[in-house]
Amino acid sequence: MSMRGGLSRSTAALMALPLAALMIAAFVWPLVAFLSVSLFDPGFTLEHYARLFATELYLEVLGETILTALIVTAVTLLLGYPIAWMMAKLRGRWAWIVAACVLIPLWTPVLVRSYAWIIILQRRGVLNTTLASLGIVDQPLTLLYTFGAVVLAMTHVLMPFMILPIQSSLRAIPEELPRAARGLGASHLRVFTSVILPLSLPGVMAGCLMVFIIALGFYITPALVGGPRTLMISTLITQQAFELLNWPFAASISTVLLVLTLGIAIVFRRLLNVDRLSLHA
Template structure:
Protein backbone atom coordinates (compact mmCIF):
# COMPACT_ATOMS: atom_id res chain seq x y z
CA UNK A 1 0.00 0.00 0.00
CA UNK A 2 2.80 2.36 0.90
CA UNK A 3 4.56 1.69 -2.40
CA UNK A 4 1.38 2.36 -4.38
CA UNK A 5 0.85 5.61 -2.49
CA UNK A 6 4.42 6.68 -3.19
CA UNK A 7 4.04 5.81 -6.89
CA UNK A 8 0.80 7.80 -7.15
CA UNK A 9 2.47 10.71 -5.38
CA UNK A 10 5.43 10.54 -7.75
CA UNK A 11 3.10 10.56 -10.78
CA UNK A 12 1.17 13.52 -9.40
CA UNK A 13 4.41 15.33 -8.66
CA UNK A 14 5.66 14.71 -12.20
CA UNK A 15 2.39 16.02 -13.61
CA UNK A 16 1.27 12.59 -14.90
CA UNK A 17 -2.13 10.98 -14.52
CA UNK A 18 -3.04 7.33 -14.54
CA UNK A 19 -4.58 5.88 -17.68
CA UNK A 20 -8.15 5.61 -16.23
CA UNK A 21 -7.98 9.22 -15.05
CA UNK A 22 -6.71 10.36 -18.46
CA UNK A 23 -9.50 8.48 -20.25
CA UNK A 24 -12.09 9.95 -17.90
CA UNK A 25 -10.91 13.48 -18.64
CA UNK A 26 -10.83 12.81 -22.39
CA UNK A 27 -14.24 11.09 -22.47
CA UNK A 28 -16.32 14.28 -23.10
CA UNK A 29 -14.11 15.22 -26.04
CA UNK A 30 -14.26 11.68 -27.42
CA UNK A 31 -18.05 11.68 -27.19
CA UNK A 32 -18.25 15.09 -28.85
CA UNK A 33 -16.02 14.01 -31.73
CA UNK A 34 -17.94 10.79 -32.12
CA UNK A 35 -21.37 12.41 -32.22
CA UNK A 36 -20.49 15.58 -34.14
CA UNK A 37 -17.89 14.23 -36.58
CA UNK A 38 -17.33 10.49 -36.79
CA UNK A 39 -20.99 9.44 -36.79
CA UNK A 40 -22.14 11.89 -39.54
CA UNK A 41 -19.10 11.07 -41.72
CA UNK A 42 -19.64 7.34 -41.27
CA UNK A 43 -23.32 7.71 -42.14
CA UNK A 44 -22.48 9.75 -45.25
CA UNK A 45 -19.91 7.19 -46.43
CA UNK A 46 -22.29 4.32 -45.69
CA UNK A 47 -24.99 5.97 -47.80
CA UNK A 48 -22.58 6.32 -50.73
CA UNK A 49 -22.19 2.51 -50.91
CA UNK A 50 -25.54 1.18 -49.65
CA UNK A 51 -28.37 2.91 -51.56
CA UNK A 52 -30.02 0.70 -50.20
CA UNK A 53 -28.23 -2.29 -51.76
CA UNK A 54 -24.42 -2.36 -52.08
CA UNK A 55 -23.20 -0.56 -55.20
CA UNK A 56 -20.08 1.17 -56.49
CA UNK A 57 -22.02 3.28 -58.99
CA UNK A 58 -21.35 6.59 -57.23
CA UNK A 59 -17.58 6.01 -57.11
CA UNK A 60 -17.48 4.75 -60.71
CA UNK A 61 -19.23 7.94 -61.79
CA UNK A 62 -16.37 10.01 -60.38
CA UNK A 63 -13.88 8.03 -62.48
CA UNK A 64 -15.99 7.81 -65.63
CA UNK A 65 -16.90 11.50 -65.88
CA UNK A 66 -13.73 13.60 -66.38
CA UNK A 67 -15.28 16.78 -64.97
CA UNK A 68 -15.22 15.42 -61.42
CA UNK A 69 -11.56 14.34 -61.60
CA UNK A 70 -10.75 17.75 -63.07
CA UNK A 71 -12.45 19.49 -60.14
CA UNK A 72 -10.62 17.25 -57.66
CA UNK A 73 -7.27 17.97 -59.33
CA UNK A 74 -8.01 21.69 -59.35
CA UNK A 75 -8.85 21.57 -55.64
CA UNK A 76 -5.58 19.82 -54.76
CA UNK A 77 -3.61 22.21 -56.98
CA UNK A 78 -5.26 25.26 -55.43
CA UNK A 79 -4.63 23.94 -51.90
CA UNK A 80 -0.95 23.33 -52.73
CA UNK A 81 -0.50 26.83 -54.21
CA UNK A 82 -2.25 28.43 -51.22
CA UNK A 83 -0.03 26.48 -48.82
CA UNK A 84 3.14 27.57 -50.63
CA UNK A 85 2.05 31.22 -50.76
CA UNK A 86 1.04 31.18 -47.09
CA UNK A 87 4.48 29.80 -46.19
CA UNK A 88 6.40 32.29 -48.35
CA UNK A 89 4.42 35.26 -47.03
CA UNK A 90 3.91 34.01 -43.48
CA UNK A 91 7.39 32.82 -42.53
CA UNK A 92 8.95 36.33 -42.59
CA UNK A 93 6.08 37.62 -40.45
CA UNK A 94 6.56 34.81 -37.93
CA UNK A 95 10.33 35.45 -37.92
CA UNK A 96 9.80 39.16 -37.22
CA UNK A 97 7.30 38.34 -34.47
CA UNK A 98 9.82 36.01 -32.80
CA UNK A 99 12.54 38.69 -32.85
CA UNK A 100 10.45 41.61 -31.61
CA UNK A 101 9.46 42.41 -28.05
CA UNK A 102 7.24 44.80 -26.15
CA UNK A 103 4.69 46.93 -27.98
CA UNK A 104 6.08 46.13 -31.42
CA UNK A 105 5.48 42.42 -30.87
CA UNK A 106 1.97 43.11 -29.60
CA UNK A 107 1.21 45.24 -32.67
CA UNK A 108 2.38 42.57 -35.11
CA UNK A 109 0.50 39.87 -33.17
CA UNK A 110 -2.67 42.00 -33.30
CA UNK A 111 -2.29 42.37 -37.08
CA UNK A 112 -2.17 38.57 -37.33
CA UNK A 113 -4.90 37.71 -34.82
CA UNK A 114 -7.54 40.32 -35.64
CA UNK A 115 -8.17 38.92 -39.16
CA UNK A 116 -8.32 35.45 -37.60
CA UNK A 117 -11.09 36.62 -35.27
CA UNK A 118 -13.02 38.18 -38.15
CA UNK A 119 -15.67 36.08 -39.87
CA UNK A 120 -14.57 34.27 -43.03
CA UNK A 121 -17.75 35.49 -44.70
CA UNK A 122 -16.86 39.12 -43.97
CA UNK A 123 -13.31 38.71 -45.29
CA UNK A 124 -14.59 37.01 -48.45
CA UNK A 125 -17.07 39.81 -49.13
CA UNK A 126 -14.25 42.31 -48.57
CA UNK A 127 -12.36 40.68 -51.45
CA UNK A 128 -15.47 40.96 -53.62
CA UNK A 129 -15.56 44.69 -52.87
CA UNK A 130 -11.90 44.98 -53.82
CA UNK A 131 -11.90 42.86 -56.98
CA UNK A 132 -15.28 43.42 -58.65
CA UNK A 133 -15.53 45.41 -61.90
CA UNK A 134 -16.43 48.61 -60.06
CA UNK A 135 -14.32 47.71 -57.05
CA UNK A 136 -11.43 49.49 -55.40
CA UNK A 137 -8.68 47.91 -57.52
CA UNK A 138 -10.28 48.58 -60.93
CA UNK A 139 -11.41 52.07 -59.92
CA UNK A 140 -7.90 52.98 -58.72
CA UNK A 141 -6.19 51.63 -61.83
CA UNK A 142 -8.63 53.45 -64.12
CA UNK A 143 -8.24 56.73 -62.21
CA UNK A 144 -4.45 56.45 -62.58
CA UNK A 145 -4.79 55.81 -66.31
CA UNK A 146 -3.19 52.35 -66.10
CA UNK A 147 -6.18 50.64 -67.75
CA UNK A 148 -8.98 51.88 -69.97
CA UNK A 149 -11.62 49.34 -68.98
CA UNK A 150 -12.16 47.20 -65.89
CA UNK A 151 -10.18 43.98 -65.61
CA UNK A 152 -11.84 40.67 -64.82
CA UNK A 153 -10.40 40.09 -61.34
CA UNK A 154 -13.35 38.50 -59.57
CA UNK A 155 -14.62 34.97 -60.30
CA UNK A 156 -11.19 33.77 -61.40
CA UNK A 157 -8.83 31.12 -60.07
CA UNK A 158 -6.32 33.81 -59.14
CA UNK A 159 -8.91 35.60 -57.01
CA UNK A 160 -9.70 32.34 -55.19
CA UNK A 161 -6.00 31.72 -54.46
CA UNK A 162 -5.36 35.26 -53.21
CA UNK A 163 -8.46 35.35 -51.00
CA UNK A 164 -7.83 31.89 -49.54
CA UNK A 165 -4.19 32.76 -48.83
CA UNK A 166 -5.28 35.86 -46.94
CA UNK A 167 -7.88 33.95 -44.94
CA UNK A 168 -5.64 30.99 -44.04
CA UNK A 169 -2.31 32.75 -43.48
CA UNK A 170 -2.71 33.05 -39.66
CA UNK A 171 -2.86 29.25 -39.47
CA UNK A 172 0.62 29.21 -41.00
CA UNK A 173 2.10 32.10 -39.04
CA UNK A 174 1.15 31.03 -35.52
CA UNK A 175 2.68 27.49 -35.53
CA UNK A 176 5.89 28.79 -37.14
CA UNK A 177 6.05 31.62 -34.60
CA UNK A 178 5.66 29.15 -31.74
CA UNK A 179 8.44 26.98 -33.17
CA UNK A 180 10.77 29.93 -33.73
CA UNK A 181 10.06 31.26 -30.26
CA UNK A 182 11.25 27.98 -28.72
CA UNK A 183 14.68 28.12 -30.43
CA UNK A 184 17.35 29.30 -27.94
CA UNK A 185 18.97 32.52 -29.20
CA UNK A 186 22.35 31.18 -28.08
CA UNK A 187 22.39 28.80 -31.05
CA UNK A 188 22.32 31.63 -33.57
CA UNK A 189 24.99 33.55 -31.67
CA UNK A 190 27.16 30.42 -31.51
CA UNK A 191 26.87 29.97 -35.27
CA UNK A 192 27.80 33.62 -35.83
CA UNK A 193 30.81 33.29 -33.51
CA UNK A 194 31.99 30.29 -35.51
CA UNK A 195 32.11 32.39 -38.66
CA UNK A 196 28.66 31.85 -40.19
CA UNK A 197 26.97 34.84 -41.79
CA UNK A 198 23.35 35.79 -41.15
CA UNK A 199 22.04 33.86 -44.16
CA UNK A 200 24.17 30.78 -43.43
CA UNK A 201 23.09 30.82 -39.79
CA UNK A 202 19.46 30.99 -40.85
CA UNK A 203 19.79 28.10 -43.32
CA UNK A 204 21.86 25.87 -41.00
CA UNK A 205 20.25 26.62 -37.63
CA UNK A 206 16.95 28.51 -37.66
CA UNK A 207 15.21 26.92 -40.64
CA UNK A 208 15.86 23.26 -39.67
CA UNK A 209 14.79 23.87 -36.06
CA UNK A 210 11.57 25.53 -37.24
CA UNK A 211 10.54 22.53 -39.37
CA UNK A 212 7.96 21.27 -36.81
CA UNK A 213 6.16 24.62 -37.01
CA UNK A 214 6.37 24.61 -40.81
CA UNK A 215 4.95 21.09 -40.88
CA UNK A 216 2.08 21.93 -38.51
CA UNK A 217 1.21 25.16 -40.35
CA UNK A 218 1.41 23.55 -43.79
CA UNK A 219 -0.79 20.64 -42.75
CA UNK A 220 -3.44 22.94 -41.26
CA UNK A 221 -3.47 25.29 -44.25
CA UNK A 222 -3.48 22.46 -46.79
CA UNK A 223 -6.30 20.51 -45.13
CA UNK A 224 -8.41 23.63 -44.58
CA UNK A 225 -7.82 24.70 -48.19
CA UNK A 226 -8.91 21.28 -49.50
CA UNK A 227 -12.26 21.57 -47.75
CA UNK A 228 -12.76 25.33 -47.99
CA UNK A 229 -16.27 26.27 -49.06
CA UNK A 230 -17.24 29.88 -48.38
CA UNK A 231 -14.40 31.76 -50.09
CA UNK A 232 -14.28 29.69 -53.33
CA UNK A 233 -18.07 29.83 -53.59
CA UNK A 234 -18.20 33.63 -53.23
CA UNK A 235 -14.98 34.73 -54.95
CA UNK A 236 -14.61 31.94 -57.51
CA UNK A 237 -18.17 31.61 -58.69
CA UNK A 238 -19.59 28.63 -60.59
CA UNK A 239 -16.73 28.70 -63.12
CA UNK A 240 -14.16 27.70 -60.47
CA UNK A 241 -15.80 24.86 -58.60
CA UNK A 242 -13.84 23.09 -55.89
CA UNK A 243 -14.65 19.71 -54.43
CA UNK A 244 -16.26 21.34 -51.37
CA UNK A 245 -18.55 23.55 -53.45
CA UNK A 246 -19.40 20.55 -55.61
CA UNK A 247 -20.38 18.53 -52.54
CA UNK A 248 -22.49 21.46 -51.33
CA UNK A 249 -24.16 21.65 -54.73
CA UNK A 250 -24.98 17.93 -54.67
CA UNK A 251 -26.52 18.13 -51.18
CA UNK A 252 -28.40 21.45 -51.26
CA UNK A 253 -29.42 21.83 -54.92
CA UNK A 254 -29.53 18.34 -56.43
CA UNK A 255 -30.26 16.48 -53.16
CA UNK A 256 -28.00 13.63 -54.33
CA UNK A 257 -26.66 12.58 -50.94
CA UNK A 258 -25.15 9.22 -52.06
CA UNK A 259 -23.01 10.89 -54.72
CA UNK A 260 -22.05 13.65 -52.28
CA UNK A 261 -20.94 10.92 -49.86
CA UNK A 262 -18.80 9.36 -52.59
CA UNK A 263 -17.17 12.72 -53.31
CA UNK A 264 -16.54 13.22 -49.59
CA UNK A 265 -15.02 9.73 -49.34
CA UNK A 266 -12.65 10.38 -52.23
CA UNK A 267 -11.66 13.73 -50.74
CA UNK A 268 -11.01 12.05 -47.37
CA UNK A 269 -8.78 9.39 -48.96
CA UNK A 270 -6.87 11.97 -51.01
CA UNK A 271 -6.37 14.16 -47.94
CA UNK A 272 -5.06 11.31 -45.79
CA UNK A 273 -2.77 10.12 -48.59
CA UNK A 274 -1.26 13.56 -49.23
CA UNK A 275 -0.80 14.19 -45.51
CA UNK A 276 1.01 10.86 -45.20
CA UNK A 277 3.30 11.72 -48.11
CA UNK A 278 4.03 15.13 -46.66
CA UNK A 279 4.83 13.61 -43.27
CA UNK A 280 7.24 11.13 -44.83
CA UNK A 281 8.86 13.93 -46.84
CA UNK A 282 9.34 15.95 -43.64
CA UNK A 283 11.00 12.99 -41.92
CA UNK A 284 13.33 12.64 -44.90
CA UNK A 285 14.12 16.34 -44.69
CA UNK A 286 14.97 16.04 -40.99
CA UNK A 287 17.28 13.11 -41.71
CA UNK A 288 19.01 15.06 -44.48
Protein backbone atom coordinates in the same frame (compact mmCIF):
# COMPACT_ATOMS: atom_id res chain seq x y z
CA MET B 1 -7.04 5.11 -5.43
CA SER B 2 -5.33 5.10 -8.82
CA MET B 3 -2.08 6.92 -9.43
CA ARG B 4 -3.72 9.28 -11.92
CA GLY B 5 -4.99 11.30 -9.04
CA GLY B 6 -7.91 9.25 -8.22
CA LEU B 7 -11.30 9.35 -9.87
CA SER B 8 -12.91 5.96 -9.60
CA ARG B 9 -13.45 4.19 -12.90
CA SER B 10 -17.21 4.57 -12.75
CA THR B 11 -17.10 8.26 -11.78
CA ALA B 12 -14.70 9.04 -14.63
CA ALA B 13 -16.82 7.11 -17.09
CA LEU B 14 -19.93 8.93 -15.91
CA MET B 15 -18.26 12.33 -16.32
CA ALA B 16 -17.08 11.50 -19.83
CA LEU B 17 -20.42 10.04 -20.86
CA PRO B 18 -22.14 13.27 -22.03
CA LEU B 19 -19.20 14.07 -24.32
CA ALA B 20 -19.11 10.54 -25.68
CA ALA B 21 -22.87 10.67 -26.28
CA LEU B 22 -22.60 14.04 -28.06
CA MET B 23 -19.73 12.91 -30.28
CA ILE B 24 -21.49 9.68 -31.24
CA ALA B 25 -24.95 11.19 -31.77
CA ALA B 26 -23.98 14.40 -33.55
CA PHE B 27 -20.68 13.52 -35.23
CA VAL B 28 -19.66 9.88 -35.63
CA TRP B 29 -23.08 8.41 -36.35
CA PRO B 30 -24.23 11.14 -38.80
CA LEU B 31 -20.92 10.84 -40.67
CA VAL B 32 -21.14 7.05 -40.88
CA ALA B 33 -24.80 7.20 -41.92
CA PHE B 34 -24.17 9.86 -44.56
CA LEU B 35 -20.98 8.39 -46.01
CA SER B 36 -22.37 4.88 -46.16
CA VAL B 37 -25.09 6.10 -48.53
CA SER B 38 -22.33 6.17 -51.15
CA LEU B 39 -22.18 2.37 -51.07
CA PHE B 40 -25.83 1.60 -51.80
CA ASP B 41 -28.19 2.06 -54.74
CA PRO B 42 -30.25 0.42 -53.20
CA GLY B 43 -28.15 -2.75 -52.97
CA PHE B 44 -24.43 -2.63 -52.21
CA THR B 45 -22.50 -1.06 -55.07
CA LEU B 46 -19.27 0.76 -55.87
CA GLU B 47 -20.71 2.45 -58.94
CA HIS B 48 -20.67 5.96 -57.40
CA TYR B 49 -16.95 5.67 -56.80
CA ALA B 50 -16.47 4.15 -60.24
CA ARG B 51 -18.32 7.10 -61.76
CA LEU B 52 -16.27 9.58 -59.73
CA PHE B 53 -12.97 8.12 -60.88
CA ALA B 54 -14.07 7.52 -64.47
CA THR B 55 -15.44 10.99 -65.23
CA GLU B 56 -12.91 13.47 -66.48
CA LEU B 57 -14.76 16.50 -65.07
CA TYR B 58 -14.71 15.15 -61.53
CA LEU B 59 -11.08 14.12 -61.75
CA GLU B 60 -10.30 17.61 -63.00
CA VAL B 61 -12.11 19.15 -60.03
CA LEU B 62 -10.20 16.85 -57.70
CA GLY B 63 -6.91 17.76 -59.36
CA GLU B 64 -7.76 21.45 -59.41
CA THR B 65 -8.61 21.38 -55.70
CA ILE B 66 -5.35 19.67 -54.80
CA LEU B 67 -3.43 22.08 -57.02
CA THR B 68 -5.18 25.09 -55.44
CA ALA B 69 -4.41 23.77 -51.97
CA LEU B 70 -0.74 23.26 -52.93
CA ILE B 71 -0.42 26.75 -54.42
CA VAL B 72 -2.14 28.33 -51.41
CA THR B 73 0.19 26.39 -49.10
CA ALA B 74 3.27 27.57 -51.03
CA VAL B 75 2.15 31.20 -51.10
CA THR B 76 1.22 31.26 -47.40
CA LEU B 77 4.66 29.81 -46.60
CA LEU B 78 6.43 32.36 -48.79
CA LEU B 79 4.53 35.33 -47.33
CA GLY B 80 4.10 33.91 -43.85
CA TYR B 81 7.69 32.99 -43.03
CA PRO B 82 9.07 36.57 -42.98
CA ILE B 83 6.14 37.69 -40.82
CA ALA B 84 6.66 34.75 -38.44
CA TRP B 85 10.33 35.71 -38.23
CA MET B 86 9.42 39.30 -37.41
CA MET B 87 6.93 38.19 -34.77
CA ALA B 88 9.58 36.01 -33.15
CA LYS B 89 12.32 38.66 -33.32
CA LEU B 90 10.65 41.93 -32.44
CA ARG B 91 10.21 43.15 -28.90
CA GLY B 92 8.14 45.93 -27.38
CA ARG B 93 5.68 48.09 -29.25
CA TRP B 94 6.53 46.78 -32.75
CA ALA B 95 5.98 43.21 -31.59
CA TRP B 96 2.46 44.20 -30.51
CA ILE B 97 1.75 45.90 -33.82
CA VAL B 98 2.85 42.91 -35.90
CA ALA B 99 0.95 40.50 -33.63
CA ALA B 100 -2.19 42.63 -33.99
CA CYS B 101 -1.79 42.64 -37.80
CA VAL B 102 -1.74 38.84 -37.75
CA LEU B 103 -4.39 38.22 -35.10
CA ILE B 104 -7.05 40.77 -36.08
CA PRO B 105 -7.56 39.19 -39.52
CA LEU B 106 -7.62 35.77 -37.84
CA TRP B 107 -10.37 36.98 -35.55
CA THR B 108 -12.31 38.57 -38.39
CA PRO B 109 -14.93 36.02 -39.43
CA VAL B 110 -14.01 34.24 -42.67
CA LEU B 111 -17.33 35.32 -44.10
CA VAL B 112 -16.59 39.00 -43.49
CA ARG B 113 -13.14 38.64 -45.03
CA SER B 114 -14.57 36.96 -48.12
CA TYR B 115 -17.10 39.79 -48.39
CA ALA B 116 -14.27 42.32 -48.15
CA TRP B 117 -12.37 40.57 -50.93
CA ILE B 118 -15.47 40.80 -53.12
CA ILE B 119 -15.62 44.55 -52.47
CA ILE B 120 -11.95 44.89 -53.31
CA LEU B 121 -11.93 42.75 -56.44
CA GLN B 122 -15.28 43.35 -58.10
CA ARG B 123 -15.57 45.21 -61.41
CA ARG B 124 -16.21 48.59 -59.82
CA GLY B 125 -14.44 47.58 -56.65
CA VAL B 126 -11.76 49.22 -54.56
CA LEU B 127 -8.81 47.91 -56.57
CA ASN B 128 -10.21 48.81 -59.99
CA THR B 129 -11.26 52.31 -58.90
CA THR B 130 -7.84 52.90 -57.36
CA LEU B 131 -6.00 51.65 -60.44
CA ALA B 132 -8.24 53.76 -62.71
CA SER B 133 -7.79 56.93 -60.67
CA LEU B 134 -4.02 56.42 -60.76
CA GLY B 135 -4.30 56.11 -64.54
CA ILE B 136 -2.81 52.61 -64.58
CA VAL B 137 -5.78 51.03 -66.36
CA ASP B 138 -8.56 52.49 -68.54
CA GLN B 139 -10.81 49.42 -68.55
CA PRO B 140 -11.70 47.76 -65.24
CA LEU B 141 -9.91 44.44 -64.91
CA THR B 142 -11.75 41.17 -64.37
CA LEU B 143 -10.47 40.14 -60.96
CA LEU B 144 -13.36 38.62 -59.09
CA TYR B 145 -14.46 35.05 -59.87
CA THR B 146 -11.01 34.08 -61.13
CA PHE B 147 -8.54 31.48 -59.97
CA GLY B 148 -6.22 34.25 -58.83
CA ALA B 149 -8.95 35.76 -56.65
CA VAL B 150 -9.54 32.40 -54.97
CA VAL B 151 -5.82 31.97 -54.25
CA LEU B 152 -5.51 35.55 -52.99
CA ALA B 153 -8.49 35.28 -50.63
CA MET B 154 -7.71 31.75 -49.43
CA THR B 155 -4.09 32.68 -48.77
CA HIS B 156 -5.32 35.59 -46.72
CA VAL B 157 -7.68 33.44 -44.66
CA LEU B 158 -5.14 30.67 -44.03
CA MET B 159 -2.01 32.75 -43.45
CA PRO B 160 -2.29 32.84 -39.63
CA PHE B 161 -2.31 29.02 -39.55
CA MET B 162 1.10 29.16 -41.24
CA ILE B 163 2.53 32.10 -39.30
CA LEU B 164 1.67 30.96 -35.77
CA PRO B 165 3.36 27.52 -35.74
CA ILE B 166 6.46 28.85 -37.56
CA GLN B 167 6.62 31.72 -35.12
CA SER B 168 6.52 29.39 -32.14
CA SER B 169 9.28 27.16 -33.48
CA LEU B 170 11.43 30.20 -34.36
CA ARG B 171 10.91 31.47 -30.85
CA ALA B 172 12.15 28.17 -29.44
CA ILE B 173 15.58 28.58 -31.08
CA PRO B 174 18.07 29.59 -28.38
CA GLU B 175 19.56 32.99 -29.20
CA GLU B 176 23.07 31.65 -28.62
CA LEU B 177 22.93 29.40 -31.70
CA PRO B 178 22.78 32.03 -34.45
CA ARG B 179 25.15 34.19 -32.40
CA ALA B 180 27.67 31.34 -32.17
CA ALA B 181 27.40 30.71 -35.90
CA ARG B 182 28.06 34.40 -36.56
CA GLY B 183 30.99 34.32 -34.17
CA LEU B 184 32.45 31.39 -36.05
CA GLY B 185 32.40 33.48 -39.22
CA ALA B 186 29.17 32.41 -40.94
CA SER B 187 27.48 35.01 -43.12
CA HIS B 188 23.90 36.07 -42.31
CA LEU B 189 22.71 34.01 -45.25
CA ARG B 190 24.61 30.97 -43.97
CA VAL B 191 23.20 31.43 -40.48
CA PHE B 192 19.73 31.44 -41.96
CA THR B 193 20.16 28.43 -44.24
CA SER B 194 22.21 26.31 -41.83
CA VAL B 195 20.82 27.24 -38.42
CA ILE B 196 17.51 29.08 -38.41
CA LEU B 197 15.74 27.42 -41.34
CA PRO B 198 16.47 23.80 -40.29
CA LEU B 199 15.48 24.49 -36.70
CA SER B 200 12.20 26.08 -37.77
CA LEU B 201 11.23 23.11 -39.98
CA PRO B 202 8.85 21.53 -37.43
CA GLY B 203 6.83 24.75 -37.45
CA VAL B 204 7.00 24.95 -41.24
CA MET B 205 5.77 21.36 -41.56
CA ALA B 206 2.95 21.89 -39.05
CA GLY B 207 1.89 25.09 -40.82
CA CYS B 208 2.02 23.56 -44.30
CA LEU B 209 0.02 20.50 -43.25
CA MET B 210 -2.57 22.59 -41.47
CA VAL B 211 -3.01 25.02 -44.35
CA PHE B 212 -3.12 22.22 -46.92
CA ILE B 213 -5.71 20.23 -44.98
CA ILE B 214 -7.99 23.21 -44.40
CA ALA B 215 -7.55 24.40 -48.00
CA LEU B 216 -8.63 21.02 -49.40
CA GLY B 217 -12.06 21.21 -47.79
CA PHE B 218 -12.53 24.98 -47.91
CA TYR B 219 -16.03 26.04 -48.80
CA ILE B 220 -16.96 29.65 -48.03
CA THR B 221 -14.20 31.54 -49.80
CA PRO B 222 -14.18 29.53 -53.05
CA ALA B 223 -17.99 29.62 -53.12
CA LEU B 224 -18.14 33.41 -52.71
CA VAL B 225 -14.93 34.69 -54.33
CA GLY B 226 -14.57 31.94 -56.93
CA GLY B 227 -18.08 32.35 -58.26
CA PRO B 228 -20.08 29.72 -60.08
CA ARG B 229 -17.32 28.83 -62.53
CA THR B 230 -14.80 27.74 -59.92
CA LEU B 231 -15.55 24.20 -58.84
CA MET B 232 -13.69 22.88 -55.84
CA ILE B 233 -14.38 19.52 -54.20
CA SER B 234 -16.46 21.20 -51.49
CA THR B 235 -18.64 23.16 -53.91
CA LEU B 236 -19.01 20.05 -56.09
CA ILE B 237 -20.28 18.12 -53.05
CA THR B 238 -22.94 20.67 -52.15
CA GLN B 239 -23.97 21.03 -55.79
CA GLN B 240 -24.51 17.29 -56.07
CA ALA B 241 -26.45 17.12 -52.81
CA PHE B 242 -28.67 20.21 -52.97
CA GLU B 243 -28.98 21.06 -56.66
CA LEU B 244 -28.90 17.62 -58.26
CA LEU B 245 -30.19 15.82 -55.14
CA ASN B 246 -27.70 13.05 -55.84
CA TRP B 247 -26.87 12.26 -52.20
CA PRO B 248 -25.11 8.95 -52.87
CA PHE B 249 -22.71 10.67 -55.25
CA ALA B 250 -22.24 13.62 -52.86
CA ALA B 251 -21.45 11.05 -50.16
CA SER B 252 -18.86 9.32 -52.33
CA ILE B 253 -17.05 12.61 -53.06
CA SER B 254 -17.24 13.46 -49.35
CA THR B 255 -15.68 10.10 -48.52
CA VAL B 256 -12.79 10.79 -50.88
CA LEU B 257 -12.27 14.26 -49.36
CA LEU B 258 -12.48 12.89 -45.82
CA VAL B 259 -10.10 10.00 -46.52
CA LEU B 260 -7.64 12.43 -48.10
CA THR B 261 -7.85 14.89 -45.17
CA LEU B 262 -7.82 12.38 -42.32
CA GLY B 263 -5.22 10.28 -44.15
CA ILE B 264 -2.79 13.18 -44.29
CA ALA B 265 -3.57 14.07 -40.68
CA ILE B 266 -2.99 10.51 -39.47
CA VAL B 267 0.19 9.90 -41.50
CA PHE B 268 1.71 13.18 -40.34
CA ARG B 269 0.09 13.32 -36.90
CA ARG B 270 3.41 13.85 -35.13
CA LEU B 271 4.25 16.80 -37.35
CA LEU B 272 0.75 18.25 -37.39
CA ASN B 273 0.50 18.71 -33.64
CA VAL B 274 -3.25 19.31 -33.43
CA ASP B 275 -2.81 20.99 -30.06
CA ARG B 276 -1.36 23.94 -31.93
CA LEU B 277 -4.82 24.60 -33.27
CA SER B 278 -5.59 26.25 -29.99
CA LEU B 279 -3.21 28.94 -31.22
CA HIS B 280 -6.38 30.31 -32.71
CA ALA B 281 -6.49 32.14 -29.41
